[in-house]
Amino acid sequence: MDLLNNLVLGFATAASPYNLLFCFTGVILGTLIGVLPGIGATATIAMLLPITFQLEPVSSLIMLAGIYYGAQYGGSTTAILINMPGESSSAVTAIDGYQMARKGRAGAALAIAAIGSFFAGTVSTILVAVFAPPLTAIALQFGSAEYFSLMIVGLISSIALAHGSVVKALGMVVLGLLLGLVGTDIYTGTPRFNLGILELSDGLNFVALAVGVFGIAEILRNLENEHDRDVTIKKVSNLLPTRQDWKEMTAPILRGTAIGSALGILPGGGAILASFASYTVEKRISNTPGEFGKGAVAGVAGPESANNAGAQTSFIPMLTLGIPANPVMALMIGAMIIQGIVPGPNVATEQPALFWGIIASMWIGNLMLILLNLPLIGLWVKLLTIPYYMLFPAIIAFCSIGVYSVNSNVFDLYAVAFFGLIGYGLAKLRCEPAPLLLGFVLGPLLEEHLRRAMIMSRGDPMTFLNRPISLVLLLLAAAVLVVVLLPSIRKKRDEVFVEE
Numbered sequence: 001m002d003l004l005n006n007l008v009l010g011f012a013t014a015a016s017p018y019n020l021l022f023c024f025t026g027v028i029l030g031t032l033i034g035v036l037p038g039i040g041a042t043a044t045i046a047m048l049l050p051i052t053f054q055l056e057p058v059s060s061l062i063m064l065a066g067i068y069y070g071a072q073y074g075g076s077t078t079a080i081l082i083n084m085p086g087e088s089s090s091a092v093t094a095i096d097g098y099q100m101a102r103k104g105r106a107g108a109a110l111a112i113a114a115i116g117s118f119f120a121g122t123v124s125t126i127l128v129a130v131f132a133p134p135l136t137a138i139a140l141q142f143g144s145a146e147y148f149s150l151m152i153v154g155l156i157s158s159i160a161l162a163h164g165s166v167v168k169a170l171g172m173v174v175l176g177l178l179l180g181l182v183g184t185d186i187y188t189g190t191p192r193f194n195l196g197i198l199e200l201s202d203g204l205n206f207v208a209l210a211v212g213v214f215g216i217a218e219i220l221r222n223l224e225n226e227h228d229r230d231v232t233i234k235k236v237s238n239l240l241p242t243r244q245d246w247k248e249m250t251a252p253i254l255r256g257t258a259i260g261s262a263l264g265i266l267p268g269g270g271a272i273l274a275s276f277a278s279y280t281v282e283k284r285i286s287n288t289p290g291e292f293g294k295g296a297v298a299g300v301a302g303p304e305s306a307n308n309a310g311a312q313t314s315f316i317p318m319l320t321l322g323i324p325a326n327p328v329m330a331l332m333i334g335a336m337i338i339q340g341i342v343p344g345p346n347v348a349t350e351q352p353a354l355f356w357g358i359i360a361s362m363w364i365g366n367l368m369l370i371l372l373n374l375p376l377i378g379l380w381v382k383l384l385t386i387p388y389y390m391l392f393p394a395i396i397a398f399c400s401i402g403v404y405s406v407n408s409n410v411f412d413l414y415a416v417a418f419f420g421l422i423g424y425g426l427a428k429l430r431c432e433p434a435p436l437l438l439g440f441v442l443g444p445l446l447e448e449h450l451r452r453a454m455i456m457s458r459g460d461p462m463t464f465l466n467r468p469i470s471l472v473l474l475l476l477a478a479a480v481l482v483v484v485l486l487p488s489i490r491k492k493r494d495e496v497f498v499e500e
Contacts, residue, residue: 007129010356014364019059019357026063027365030070031373034090035078041071042434043218045331046210047395049338050402057339058354062361064335068328069121069311069362073369076113076304081106090307092279096292096299108241109300112249114370115241116305120257121366124312127261128319129359132348135320139345144453145464149473151446154323156477158435159484166484168431176439177446179204186448199411206334208412209440211399212419213426213433214327219392220424245297252282252302259302260309265316265325274310275303312362319355320345323442327434330441 013019033044045064052060075090080097093113100109142150159169182193183203194200241249259281260274282302283292292299314325315332322343324330333343341347341354348355403412426433457463464470 003129003133006133006352006356007360009353010129010358010360011364013058013353013357014062014361018056019062019361020364022055022059022063023066023361023365024368026066027070027073027368028372029063030067030072031074031077031369031376033067034071034074034076041068042327042331043214044071045328046207046214047399047402049207049210049331049335050404052335053338057336057341057351058357060335060339061332061354061358062365064332065315065358065361066365069308069365070369072308072311073114073117073373076117077110077373080109080113080300090275090304092275092303093300095279096294096296099293099295100297100300103295105295108245110373111241112245112297112300113304114373116249116253116256116301117308118366118370119253120260120305120309121312121369122363123257124261124264124309125359125362125366127313128316128362129356131316132320132355132359135316136345136348139321140349142345142469143467144449144456145467145470146473148446148449148453149464149470149477150321150323151442151449153473153477153480154317154325155435155439155442155446156480158438159481165430168429169435172426172431172433172435173439176436176441177443179209179436180440180443181447186444187451197411199409203444204440205403205407205409205412205415206337206440208403208415209419210331210334210437211403212416213423213437215399216396216416216420217423217427217433219395220420221427223389223392248297249301252278252298253305255281256302256305257309260306260311261313263306264310264313274306278302278306308366315358315362318343319347319358322347322445324438327437330437333441 014023029044030041033041045067048064048067052064055063072090076093076097079090079094080101097109097113100106155173159166159173178193180203182200184191184201191201256274256278259278263274263277279292279299279302282296282298283289286292286296286298288296314329317323317325318329318332322333322345324333336343336347341351399416400413403416404410423433426436453463454461464474
């Protein structure tokens with residue numbers, strides 16, 4: 001009964017005209033971002049963080065959430081039509097989706113992707129609603145030692161599931177933790193690591209760092225790799241899947257939803273890993289594996305379901321524990337902090353309208369997407385004809401105005417430029433910036449809970465091992481680190497990311 005009452009509250013909140021407008025804005029903008037290759041949901045949400053400062057907390061988070069899962073829809077459109085994934089999680093969809101389009105079945109491929117995405121989004125939203133309350137109740141029993149150990153698990157998992165070298169991912173986490181320490185000591189009030197710069201007394205600006213490392217760095221990378229886009233496609237028709245298509249796509253959609261729902265919860269997992277895992281599973285269990293890469297329906301249905309399920313279940317640890325499962329969730333936590341909301345289990349009890357409003361908005365947003373995406377295919381493709389050299393000046397101006405508006409501080413603009421160059425340099429060195437952002441967000445919380453636990457135990461580090469839940473979490477973190485360093489596991493991991 002409590003769940004039903006909470007859902008009623010959530011839908012009442014999400015269905016208000018004001019919040020519906022921002023949900024619609026989010027999913028449309030997310031689809032647009034997904035369609036345009038080279039921008040991405042992470043960079044877009046980073047750029048829009050300054051705007052959320054002027055909005056109501058519920059509305060801003062509903063909009064940002066819509067951008068995230070809307071981008072998963074949009075990315076499949078160009079992946080299928082012109083073999084150009086707008087989102088990295090749609091790269092797998094392009095393998096068979098584009099081959100279906102070449103055979104004159106673009107409409108069916110788009111419909112299969114949309115149906116799979118909607119089903120997965122609906123199921124994963126139900127999972128968020130069902131599992132969030134008990135996880136929140138458990139989290140409310142956590143002390144500082146348990147929170148410290150839980151964050152260690154999150155950081156280690158993000159290292160294990162990051163692209164590329166484990167050592168580089170570890171280095172990014174450490175760098176993020178160090179950047180999070182800049183500012184003032186939380187207990188003594190002593191300035192630290194601020195290089196004598198007064199503007200750093202309160203620490204590095206999260207918005208400036210996020211916009212620089214993801215937004216500006218992404219623009220620099222796109223300018224380096226800019227090329228002409230061939231968007232000449234045949235007219236899309238026959239959007240309804242055939243009876244044979246339904247037969248071939250039903251099981252992959254169910255499996256993809258299950259895989260995505262499970263992997264989305266893991267720190268560092270989410271939509272990208274889920275889509276590749278789903279494609280691998282479908283190919284291995286198929287009776288006709290030779291069809292994959294030539295237009296297999298399962299090669300579209302499975303990954304598209306998985307990436308949307310993974311995108312939405314990644315909200316579970318963010319909403320219940322205040323732990324980000326991926327960079328987008330780290331940005332969502334940043335948006336909550338900007339609004340003066342302390343992320344964690346108390347959000348569900350102290351602000352139930354916000355908590356359940358976000359969950360209810362996911363289903364509403366998915367319904368909007370399936371009703372809007374297919375009719376607007378022609379518009380999305382036409383947008384691809386806009387040259388990137390015309391887009392990037394407007395994007396940079398938008399970012400600069402937004403970042404400056406948060407604190408009206410010119411120093412933040414210098415910080416954006418600096419971190420943009422840092423982000424570009426990291427990309428050239430093949431260092432993924434996602435673990436850096438997770439480390440930066442979790443760093444201050446990690447330090448706070450570490451020091452609080454040590455104070456409460458009178459300086460005894462055994463407090464982390466004497467408490468059962470904390471001990472189990474630390475053992476889990478150690479196990480994940482050992483497993484990922486095993487030669488056989490490392491080889492398989494490298495093969496996955498090379499394929500990507």
